[in-house]
Amino acid sequence: xxxxxxxxxxxxxxxxxxxxxxxxxxxxxxxxxxxxxxxxxxxxxxxxxxxxxxxxxxxxxxxxxxxxxxxxxxxxxxxxxxxxxxxxxxxxxxxxxxxxxxxxxxxxxxxxxxxxxxxxxxxxxxxxxxxxxxxxxxxxxxxxxxxx
Amino acid sequence: xxxxxxxxxxxxxxxxxxxxxxxxxxxxxxxxxxxxxxxxxxxxxxxxxxxxxxxxxxxxxxxxxxxxxxxxxxxxxxxxxxxxxxxxxxxxxxxxxxxxxxxxxxxxxxxxxxxxxxxxxxxxxxxxxxxxxxxxxxxxxxxxxxxx
DNA sequence: AATAAAAGTTAGGTATATATAACTTTTATT
DNA sequence: AATAAAAGTTATATATACCTAACTTTTATT
Numbered sequence: 001x002x003x004x005x006x007x008x009x010x011x012x013x014x015x016x017x018x019x020x021x022x023x024x025x026x027x028x029x030x031x032x033x034x035x036x037x038x039x040x041x042x043x044x045x046x047x048x049x050x051x052x053x054x055x056x057x058x059x060x061x062x063x064x065x066x067x068x069x070x071x072x073x074x075x076x077x078x079x080x081x082x083x084x085x086x087x088x089x090x091x092x093x094x095x096x097x098x099x100x101x102x103x104x105x106x107x108x109x110x111x112x113x114x115x116x117x118x119x120x121x122x123x124x125x126x127x128x129x130x131x132x133x134x135x136x137x138x139x140x141x142x143x144x145x146x147x148x
Numbered sequence: 149x150x151x152x153x154x155x156x157x158x159x160x161x162x163x164x165x166x167x168x169x170x171x172x173x174x175x176x177x178x179x180x181x182x183x184x185x186x187x188x189x190x191x192x193x194x195x196x197x198x199x200x201x202x203x204x205x206x207x208x209x210x211x212x213x214x215x216x217x218x219x220x221x222x223x224x225x226x227x228x229x230x231x232x233x234x235x236x237x238x239x240x241x242x243x244x245x246x247x248x249x250x251x252x253x254x255x256x257x258x259x260x261x262x263x264x265x266x267x268x269x270x271x272x273x274x275x276x277x278x279x280x281x282x283x284x285x286x287x288x289x290x291x292x293x294x295x296x
Numbered sequence: 297a298a299t300a301a302a303a304g305t306t307a308g309g310t311a312t313a314t315a316t317a318a319c320t321t322t323t324a325t326t
Numbered sequence: 327a328a329t330a331a332a333a334g335t336t337a338t339a340t341a342t343a344c345c346t347a348a349c350t351t352t353t354a355t356t
Contacts, residue, residue: 008312008313010312010313010314029333029334030333030334030335031332031333031334039313039314039315040314040315040316041333041334041335042314042315042316042317042334042335042336042337043313043314043315044334044335045334045335045336046312046313046314046336047312047313047314050312061321061334061335062320062321062322062333062334062335089263092270093263093266093267093270094266095262095263095266099263103258103259103260103263106257106258107255107258107259109254109258110251110254110255110257110258111251111255112247112251114243115237115241115243115247115251118241118242118243118292119241121291121292122240122241122288125287125288125291125292128291139273140270140273143269143273143276144266144269144273156342156343158342158343158344177303177304178303178304178305179302179303179304187343187344187345188344188345188346189303189304189305190304190305190306190307190344190345190346190347191343191344191345192304192305193304193305193306194305194306194342194343194344195342195343195344198342209304209305209351210303210304210305210350210351210352
């Protein structure tokens with residue numbers, strides 16, 4: 001149906017930000033989107049129109065901004081990827097939290113669903129630390145400081 | 149010195165491709181770069197001029213294309229990231245090889261050096277499968293098929 | 297050496313995504 | 327209700343990176 005219409009990274013970022021704003025303040029306001037994306041107010045309108053044309057956001061000039069069903073589905077998937085990737089970077093790879101978040105923000109567009117699914121399984125596997133009765137992540141941390 | 153001049157993903161891709169061509173055929177030819185990047189011949193010149201201005205490639209019209217010291221250093225780092233990320237996706241997460249390669253190609257721009265360094269350590273840690281005397285990756289594969 | 301083919305370049309055009317500044321609509325204040 | 331402030335929009339401009347088609351230079355073939 002709409003399987004081939006791959007969205008740009010920027011479009012995905014807008015959807016994700018709108019989802020987060022929708023969750024915290026019911027509707028997304030143009031000004032808030034601009035702030036979150038670190039973009040000028042004037043640049044928002046054009047993208048909202050584009051996303052509206054693609055039936056991903058409900059947009060009327062001067063009106064409320066919400067995600068459509070279709071837009072929300074995509075936004076949730078992007079957000080899910082973000083959370084999983086950040087978790088891996090932060091908890092497993094020991095990347096500093098803010099940095100983990102920033103990198104996840106970029107990686108979420110590079111990884112597809114099935115790859116992130118595997119990453120999720122992998123984290124679950126680690127959390128169960130099979131084959132050992134000690135904490136697996138702690139072992140990795142120790143492993144890191146042992147070297148050099 | 150040149151710490152803040154962050155390159156675009158496209159620029160990084162050009163450098164990486166030129167490095168690979170340089171390694172296999174001594175110099176990179178415009179036509180080959182175009183083929184590797186899946187871009188038309190006519191689009192190459194402009195980027196080469198830009199990279200030349202930034203002292204990353206040695207470029208003369210109709211001449212050979214090679215990386216400068218500075219360009220090669222960057223290209224090697226990008227390539228290193230690519231190899232490490234692909235290895236993780238393919239060997240650890242069990243992502244199909246071609247796909248792992250394609251995704252690594254995009255992730256390499258999202259991850260910075262120190263994060264990839266941690267990923268490398270992590271893979272080394274896995275390969276030593278501490279805490280167990282069995283093959284760690286195999287355990288993960290089994291873990292995946294156990295579920296559902 | 298002449299000429300055909302291949303490789304590389306140039307110019308003009310497109311798409312995406314941004315900024316700025318002036319303008320309009322909405323909301324809040326008095 | 328009048329008006330000021332805030333939010334949103336529009337128009338114009340910029341930067342990146344690409345395409346196509348015509349052109350030039352280099353290389354290979356006869």
